[in-house]
Amino acid sequence: MSLNRLAPLTPNAWLRYDVIGRMMPPHVADVLEIGCGQGALGARLSARYRYLGLEPDPESFAVAEARFAELGGGQVRNASVADLAPEERFDLVCAFEVLEHIEDDQGALTQWAEHVRPGGWLLLSVPAHARRYAAADExxxxxxxxxxxxxxxxxxxxxxxxxxxxxxxxPLGYLLEYGRNAVARHRLAKVTDASMEQRSGASGRLLQPANPAASAAARYGTAPFRLLQRTLPHGPGVVLRAQLPGSGA
Known part of the structure; x- marks a missing residue:
């Protein structure tokens, strides 16, 4: 089964994946992904690295677990970083669209850094620019x-x-964000009683491609925009890569 069918990405995730792929650090053997959601990006990473994904939301975890079982590679746990053993360290610790869901972001980063080997790397993606906070974020x-x-x-x-x-x-990311905000303004009235934790848990299940046709449309429809964004130094998302001092990973 192809990765495209097994692990579909949303249009925005295709834009992000293009950047992540070009920012992957060298000499990486094992990868920890924090908040792997339904495992779409993790499935791709597991094809190249020894991979462990953590997903605390049980519904998203069940989807990710089934995907990795079909792939026959990689591992996913229904757990958080706090459940890792202190000696579990990795060449690369990554978290995509996770940090913004955590109130104590500095505390979370401190905890994540404890699982980066000396000389290893941290790779993050988050929504960009405080001024753009809107209905979809809420x-x-x-x-x-x-x-x-x-x-x-x-x-x-x-x-x-x-x-x-x-x-x-x-430019496509701005249009996609506009659409998400329009949808979110209508949905917010229905989730007024939901906690931030509940909203965060459900976020990984929103707007997922529902069938192979939708998955293919997201992949091929974003292809020219993935190339175009490489020439533009701005957008509604940001990816960061940083290295922990020490011996090579």
Missing amino acids: LVGHFRRYDPEQLAALVAKLGFENVNVREYGA
Whole structure:
């Protein structure tokens, strides 16, 4: 079964994946993904690396577990970072669209950094620019969005070096965000009693391609925009890569 069919990405995730692929650090053997959702991106990483994904939401975990079982590679746990043993460390710790869901983001980054080997890497994606916080952010349980320099400062406080931050998504990402905000304004009235934790848990299940045709449309429809965004230094999302000092991973 093809990865495209087994693990579909949303249009915005295709834009993000293009940037993540070009920012993957060298000499990585094992990868920890925090908040792997339904495992779509993790399935792709597991084809290249020894992979462990953590997903606390039981519904998303069940989908991810089935996908990895079909792939026959990688591992996923219905767990959080707090459940890892202290000695479990990785060449690369990554979290895509996760940090903005956590109220104590500096505390979370400190915890994540404990599982990066000396010389290893941290790779993050978050929604960009505090001024763009809107209905879609509120709906899915975002505490904030990040200005690129703000995100870089957070990881620098933990001693990470070689910090590389890239915005992505223009121009299609702006249109997709506009659509998400329009949908969210209608849905917010129905989730007024939902906690931030509940909204965050459900966020990974929103807007997922429902069938192979939708998955293929997302992949091929975004192809020219993935190339175009490489020429544009801005967008509604940001990816950060940083290295922990020490011996090579």
